Amino acid sequence: MKKLFALPILFLLTLTAPVRALINPNFTPVQLIGQSTAIWEADITLDADAFTLTAVTTDTLKGEALAQTAVLDFSDADYLLFDLEEAFTDNQAKGMFITGDFSGASMDGGDVEEQPWAMLKIGTQWLMISTTEEKPFVIREDPIDLSTVWAGDPVNLRQVIEYILTDPRASVPVASGGRWASEEEVLTLDGTIHGIEAITLGDRTLVFVRRDEGDRLLDPANGFEDVTESFGLASASRFAAWGRFFAGPRSALASVTPEGELVFHRRGPEGFEALSTGETLENVTGLATVAGPETALLLIGTHEGTLLGHLREDTWHELGTGAVSPDIGAGGPILALDLNGDGTPVLIQAGPNGVHLQGVAWGNLPLRFAASEEVLHHVVSYSPIGTPLSITPADFSGNGYPDLLIGGDRGAALILNLGGHMFREALKTTGELSYNIRPGVHHVGIGDHALDGRLGLVLFNRQLPPQVYFNRGFAVFGYDMELDLIEDAPDAQEAAGRGQQGGLLADLTGNGLQELLMVTQEGVFWLLTRDAEATAPLGAFVTAPPELSGPVPVVIRDGNRTVGARILSPTAPAHIGRRNRGPVTLSWRLPGEENDREQRLIILRQESHALSAD
């Protein structure tokens, strides 16, 4: 009977639940852990019939666990079952207990005989455990709203607890501190735009626009002047990838035209020169640059899987194909990146139901698909997201390994990279991102826009306004209310309200701050610049050495602490944002090498540094 009423009661509760949880500006996990008297982790077993949870302590992080074993009763609040069940797999889950001084915390009904005992984090929920005369442990809804303090799960809660307990300088932000200084329409382009990206050619930062009617190169330093012709670029790309596909230090463009033709555009002293491969491809879902020891390779994605090839003496050579795993559905967007720092890229393809990760091995040829028993062959599943639209790598958790954010037309997924080719789907535990992300994310702008070493993001959507999030650490995000366009860029917000054709987050002006550039459905480009008084620019842009042919992760360390990984490629410098001046150490590995390289930077102002391969 209780279960019969649980669902409608819960439905009614859901209607009244906040659309998004505000972050408590006065409390972060630092205060919570600092004021706690004990923190312990437990294995929790759910008994749905008895409406109990049995908690067995497995580890104590602070103080002493109040109980080694506790049977928690929620029969008086059985409507909680619906949410609780989500956190369990085979009736098992991890939980984290925190206790402290509850004096003054109000209980429902003001029953003085019921005393708070501890707070419990299980799944994405916070619960209060109290003791009564009748029952030793009773579960209640959280009356002190700890979800505004930390909205992740016990896994990332443990990470932040350990961080706080071991680092006296630990901080968890409640805001990015940023502001938009201006919004401006910078140009209009007609036609069908498939995306925009910031690229560096030589020492110039340009915006590359992929467009059926002809790609464009725009110069932000000169009012977004169209410099396509001056570069001699005559491409039209539905899909594109930049890399050093040819021998020599200059980057080139790999392009699949709207007709499916694969064309390379080599950059020479006089400009770009097109080189057609003669290949016509069908059902292409993406292009990705693969960093190779000498030149870059090109990964081509199709609905059926992936195709790997490279140029040798200006001739296209296919190296092999990899069929998409049926577990993920039809193949979608692709990516190639060294995910665990061993110098070998992983070929990644997103599908409606998961990502397919294929390993490769360096062989006689620079790269080949290896037999599955030799290397990784991995599928990470997620809840169906519909047709996948985008796959974006970034180290959101700050552990030094790039994670993956996948947008689809019916959902989204976030794959956390745990290192050692271990992954976990974790969108639900990302705080306000999980509450607010909408279907239709087809481009993602990544950047340390708070300049605190954590990567934030901007979600560009086909049908909705863009959303800005700041990273609180460990891949838990807060909605960036200060950089919400509606506050300081209302015109851009309104113009982009029906969706964008593309967008990016990058330092286009060279002032050390991340600007936002987006193109509306009508082809209008809007530039939002940052207020340098609100966020003082400090950091470094790290440019690739000439030996680097494609994207590699660069891990940043501050003393003994890993700040995170950034993706460095020949056409996109890695940005290191800082709040404080001082040294950082960068470590990275060239493709095929066995050892990491290290370089120390002392960051005293906003400036550019070149990574040296020596």
Added chain:
Amino acid sequence: MLDGLFFHPTGVIPVLINPIAVLLAVLPGMFMALISLFKPKSIKTGIIMLWRMKVQVVLIALVGYGLHFGFRTVFPKTTATAAAAETAVSDWPHFRGDALRRGWIEDGTSDPVTGGVNWSFREGNQVFVASPTLVGNRIYIPSVTIGAFGGLSGSIYALDADTGALIWRVTPPNYDGSFSSATVKGNYLLVGEGLHITKDARMICIDISDESNPEILWMFETQDHIEGTPSIDDGRVFFTNGNSGIFGLDLYTGEKLWHLPGEDFNDAETAILAHEGKVYIGLGFGRNGQAIVQVDAATGEVLHRIETPYPVFGPPAIHNGVVYFGMGNGDFVFPAEQRVDYVLDILRSQGLSEEELAARRPGLAPGGAVWALDIETMEVLWVYDTDRTILSAVSITENGLYFASRTGGVYHLDFDGSLIAYWNSGEPVVSSMSVTSDHVYLMTSSGMFFVLDADSLQPVWDLRVSSGTMNFSSPAVGRGKIFVGTEAAGLLSIGEPDDASRLALWNRDGGPRRAGRADDSPLPAFGAFESNFPEDAMGDAGETLVRHAPIAIEGTVVRILNLPEPAIDVIEPDHTWRRVLPAPVEAVAVRGNVLAVHLRGESDTLELMTLSDGAVIGALPLPEDTESFLTATEDGFLVRLDPESLSLINAEGEIIENLSVPGISHAPVLNVNSLIVLRNEGRQISVIDRPTGKALWTRTLPDTATAPPVQEGQRILIPTRAGLHMLHLATGETPEAWQGPEDPLSDSLVLDRTLLSVVTEAGEILLLDRSSGRELARHPGALPGFRPIFQRDRLLWTGPEAIRTLSLATPAADPMDWVDYSWIGTPTTAPLAHRSQLTLGLTDWGLVTFGEER
């Protein structure tokens, strides 16, 4: 305070006592020495004379002892004491003291415009978001402790305004702490309870007539919070009660006289004002909010209700028949932009349709205003619009109106609403200001305190007093001091009037009492690199660019360079100057506007120059290759011009006084009538009578002194190679209770109110009890010869790779790095704390300044 020349600031021991005490000790010896010059017959005559005058002699001895003991009892060395309550100039019956909302008691004292922290008070982690109430020599203030686990607690305090001593503490049962400030009328203290989340707050009335037994007379329970300060008038108390409306109670019994319900008077938060039979309130968010209300004080009848375009949170102020209200979008915690959805949710829950909400949205944009209304008709006389909300009270003096906005803008208007002056602090100001006839006092929400000229609104003084974002307390000014609550530093008394006659003195790194602190501004929790001087110095050759810590005194900063060439670089408040020196600097001292520099090149020279522009006003040759013991004193610069004597010289280099002290080995301590010197290579210490030059006593130390002596009151402290020795000034004896350490010590002794710290020659930092010398903590990793720094709650010291710090609450716990400079260089000077930053010399980078780690 300087080496051995001033007494400890919390124990005022008149100079007078010293000669008497010394005289009593030396009198017999002097007498015997005197009569020994004569024949034995004279000796016998002398003794007979003494015997005949035995009563007088005994009386003199007793009086002397009694004076010494009595003064010590009345003026103890280290403990804050409370004086009896004074008859107050005025009560404090409303928020900010009166209807003018000045926060200033006109008691005839001069405005505080300089100085530092006089005292601080804090128990545990409590926060003072309420504002201090100043009545006579008492400060009344409630606290709040906000628990991460949902708990609120606090107490209500009475403190001695002059010393910060606790008079009493009242903790009502289940008390949630207070944002409301206290108001006082006669023996009645009223304070509201709770923060915004409190749903059962009480108005609390305390009888303060008996300070030894303050008694809660009554508590009136409500159904919401009471964040607005109550107002007392004509035997009644009035207060706002959030969404539970507005109350009028009987002051003496707490009986409810009237109540205006919350449904009709939404979000009543202002510090209400009762004035001449009427009560004035502003209303905040809500369908029945955003209004100014005038109510009959006796009956609660609403006389006027005026709708406003903004929620009204600013406390009303009244002057000359006009009431002034500040208002705007946004509140203490959130700016307007972050309150939009919250406000719309409230209105939606109150039944507004989506169309109505859409129509309201534009009105929730950032903005604010001050309204002036006639109190008879409540007609709006004028409106002054601002860019952000006005949460402060409008404070009123004869010069006009003063208020602050959430942008940090400070406004000075004429009574007709025209702008006279404007200044912006650069940070949000959400609390009210104090205004006197000449100055404006305000604190930003981040804890930066400013004093402005009341006419021009230009800053005359500033001091960082706290950190965080919840510094909501409004200052109170009186007794020549400023009193303010803070988020991170407790309740503070800061500032003092400018004493033009006081001479600024600076020696070495400030001396053991200043302990590396140029001011009392708190250092941040952790440091990070800010800048270095010279800016382009970033080598790695291990060069010592600076050998002297910077000097910061009276707004002037002096930096002394060693490489690439000796130079002095001075930053004055309104200009800078630089002068290349003919030789490296050996020692430096400042006295008033004169900078004295001991130069050591081919010969040694003392140069005297004006601090304002570096003009040389005097020069003297010094003995070669010997320490000059250059010391700035009240009387002049003390310097050794020849090996056998010390000379006191004036600013022009003219000798005022010569003191014969052969064999002196360390800088002396100069008192009005005595001199404390170390001699014989630091193996002997003597106290010398200054007028006669005679040694009053001499003691041999167990081992060589490693630093100059330090006088604190009646004690002399000497770091030696055999530990820290303490001798009584009068007798030269060491009390049995002294338990000082016995390690070889470096020249690094610092004194705090109740503590000492010193670095051993082996590189250990010692924390000692000041009165007994007992060791409280010992940690490795300190550089000998680099003086540690005491802050209010911690100790910092110089390590080879980092500034290290420990909490004074748990001194035995492992220290932490305050800032790591291993990537820069190694220390070449002791650090100096100034304006919440720490500066020290590091190899190759010069003077490196560390500020707040963000």
